[in-house]
Amino acid sequence: MTASATARVLVIGLDGATFRLIRPMVAAGALPHLGRLLREGAHGVLRSTIQPSSEQAWSTFMTGVQNGKHGVFGFVQRKPESYEYQYTNARSQRARTIWRILSERGRRIISINMPMTYPPEPVNGVLVGGLLSPSVHSRFTYPDGIYDELKRAIGGYIIDVDIETGNLGDAGEARLLAAIAQMTRYRIDAAKYLGRTRPWDLLSIVFGSADRASHKFWKYMDLARLASAQDGKAGVVPSIYRQLDAAVGELLEAFADEQTLVLVVSDHGFGPLKKAFFLNQWLVQQGYMAWQAPGRQTLGTRVRNGFNRVLRRAVHWLDQPWLATAKRAAFALWPDLKGKLHSSMAYAQVDWARTRAYGSGTMGNIYLNVRGREPAGVVAPGAEYETLRSEIIAGLRELRDPETDKPVFEAVYRREEIYHGPYLALAPDIVGLLDPTYHIAAVDWRPAGGAVIAPLGDELLFVGDLTGQHDMDGILIAYGPGVRRGAEVAGAGIVDMAPTILAALGEPIPDDMDGRVVNALFERPLSAGVTSAGPAQPAQEAGDGYSEEEAEEVAARLRGLGYVS
DSSP: OOTTOOSEEEEEEETTOOHHHHHHHHHTTSOHHHHHHHHHSEEEEEEOOSSOOHHHHHHHHHHSSOHHHHOOOOSEEEOTTSSOEEEOOGGGOOSOOHHHHHHHTTOOEEEEEETTOOSOOOOSEEEEEOTTOOOTTSOOEESTTHHHHHHHHHSOOOSOOOOOSSOOHHHHHHHHHHHHHHHHHHHHHHHHHHHHHSOOSEEEEEEOHHHHHHHHHGGGOOGGGTTTOOSTGGGHHHHHHHHHHHHHHHHHHHHOOTTEEEEEEOSSEEEEOOEEEOHHHHHHHTTSSOBOOGGGOOHHHHHHHHHHHHHHHTGGGGGOTHHHHHHHHHHHHOHHHHHTHHHHHHHTTBOGGGOSEEEETTTTEEEEOBBTTBTTOOBOTTHHHHHHHHHHHHHHHHOBOTTTOOBSEEEEEEHHHHOOSTTGGGSOSEEEEEOTTEEEOSOOOSOTTOOSEEETTSSSOTTTTOOEEEESEEEEEEESTTBOTTOBOOSEEGGGHHHHHHHHTTOOEETTOOOOOOGGGBSSOOOOOEEOOOSOOOOOOSSOSOOHHHHHHHHHHHHHTTSOO
16 A cells, blocks of 8 residues: 555445536535545546446446446347347446455455446445446345345445336426435445444445436426425435435545545436437438338338327327336236337337338437348448438538527447557447437337427327436535545546545556546555556356346336436
8 A cells, every 4th residue: 555545445336426416505505425525635526437327437446447348338238140139238238347356456446326326346445336236136236245234234225216208297206306315315224334344455335316307307407406405306316415414424524534535426416407409300200220111111111000090199198107106017927028128119110121220219329220240230341331421410410400500419439539458349430429418219119200409208208207317517525535625626536536546545546447546546656566467257148137036027127217218
């Protein structure tokens, strides 16, 4: 351990937390513990990954490398040599995590509720899986038996809450908020129990409640009355931030001392969500994607289109929570149906022989239909590929909302412009970073010729009840020995967190990490040195690690958050 190193590091993850709420609430005295950290520690914006989505951002946090090295580009990813998709989890993440690095060096870790840690990897300590863990009945902890131990010690544990994609009504929303409060309580108690009963050098805990509440209740807030809003829908998100502030206070009281560095981080920020962008509809209208002609439609497409007509006549059904229950029951009866649901809904009517590009997921990722890579690829690698890619990128960069004349995308990239590494071939060919007030509609239930841009709720859209969306600006707060008091830092990214944690613990940083130590947080630069990354992460087993029932639980949760349709 170097002279500047701390004995241990406490990481408090506040998924989706943003300074646009924290700063005014601190100024009004509504967040006393976070306010203390801002005054007595260092802080700044923490830039997320592209895309700013939890599965990519927390994978980057854990590994210190960008997507081309860890291989995660979305909650669902295209299976090689197919048009089908599978859900990502820890098996999709190919780089060494900080948990593994520290465990191999004999350091002791406790990780609680970090997304992308299911199935759990063996560690020198305890790992409790987070988002994408199917349920408390799965093997979501390492070692086995931690869930039973938590039940005995603190009364229970909740991995995540279920934000239905329909209108819950007042009673349903009250139940949801009670579940969020209980989830937060269990999370605090789990950290305090595990942190007091086991030795640790790194304890990390992630709270998901700000993200969940912001997705659903953002539009009800009055930003001028954040501190005073207590009741009704306007008070939901501020009340969650007050809960999290209290959680930070309890963890500081339990663990913060003269030898502990505290880092409070979020994987992305948050802001208002206003409109849907139908990416594949745009590709069709621009001539890059083609639907099957009526006379050439397969039986499956005709059945799907008939189903769509029924749905369009009964769109109000989609706003009912019972639909999610019915879908789960259907998957229980016909488990094979689930595995191909995403790709079949998105692509059942696509004429692949006439399609040159197609959109995937809810963020702005586009694949070209490449000959020799996709099953029915038509775009030749080389000059044709590059010409088409440049043409689509130019069109997306010029795309503007006709109502506001604002660009729909903040930036559009070729994949190699932002990613590099052994898994670049898994990345989308084009990556569009949306203006965060827009949401990609991954599945378009409407007939051809529909609007490309529409206000949420005006079209047949499963995420019509979501009102908040991720943006690139997360939070970073540091507090403890050697931290600059009251300093505001700039230029930090979530990719920098793993090397900063290693340096704070006096551990050499693997030479393949893309992040850097955020020395601006500290009075004196940390100097932990660099070491060889060592052998690559062992290849993961085939498959996604989910049973059929577990995969549907994960899919339902992601649909509720608007990440899949």
